Amino acid sequence: MDFIEFEKWVLKDFGIDLSAYKSNQLHRRIKSLMSRVGANNLDEYVILLKKDQEQRQKFLDFITINVTEFFRNPEIFNEFKLKLKEEITRSKRPLKIWSAACSIGAEPYSIAMILDDISKGVKHNIIATDIDNTILEKAKKGEYSASDIKNMPKDYANKYFSISEGKYILDSKIKNMVSFKKHDLIMDRYSNGFDVIICRNVVIYFNQDIKDNIYKKFSSALNPGGILFVGATESIYNYKDFGFEKASTFIYKKL
Ligand SMILES: C[S@@+](CC[C@H](N)C(=O)[O-])C[C@H]1O[C@@H](n2cnc3c(N)ncnc32)[C@H](O)[C@@H]1O
Known part of the structure; x- marks a missing residue:
């Protein structure tokens, strides 16, 4: 063979x-x-x-390859937090957010904590997807190791986690803000109407045609003015081809 x-x-x-x-x-x-x-x-x-x-x-x-952590690349995540605030002000309604290739949930839960912090009382809709059912089950559990949360701001760690038998247990309020489902970025259809899409550290493994196709589909899935947040090694050089403008180093805005 x-x-x-x-x-x-x-x-x-x-x-x-x-x-x-x-x-x-x-x-x-x-x-x-x-x-x-x-x-x-x-x-x-x-x-x-x-x-x-x-x-x-x-x-x-x-x-x-499901390596991940909360607030991965903290300085970039801080920039994302600022853009998220702008989105909340701009849209004046709850946001529809997609964390694609979310692994064990560290990324969508990081976003949920930020939203709980900056936009209290508003029920935003966070959908988190991955191709791997086993890690989605782990994500739903919301139990983490000390190394998963090493980049988390201390006040968030104290506020949103309790410790039991060496594990960090995520508060159910944050868990309930995220719904998980299986989705393959290559084979499955994309939903639309998103204000924010986060897709980090997965397209790096794909060939250029597949990458371009995924960016095209992300662009169609976003509302005009919506933002796409990509990984720290995944700058999109031909972002104009997909109808984006650059909002920051790793964030693109749909025109
Ligand atoms: C390195 S992790 C990135 C996790 C998180 N986005 C981050 O940046 O920390 C890559 C994730 O992509 C998922 N993945 C791989 N191929 C995929 C595909 N075709 N569609 C959706 N998810 C996929 C893996 O299961 C894994 O959880």
């Missing part, structure tokens, strides 16, 4: 489109995963993935 056949099998069996990922990086990563589990070739690896549930989850985790 070659990589093309392997990609077809993964699409059929896992529903994940590996052809969207940057191929050199992906092949290197899969080879390293195979050597860790002692598979000598893709055929052996497929046999293992067919029968071993733990290896299937490891493969999924490895492909999707």
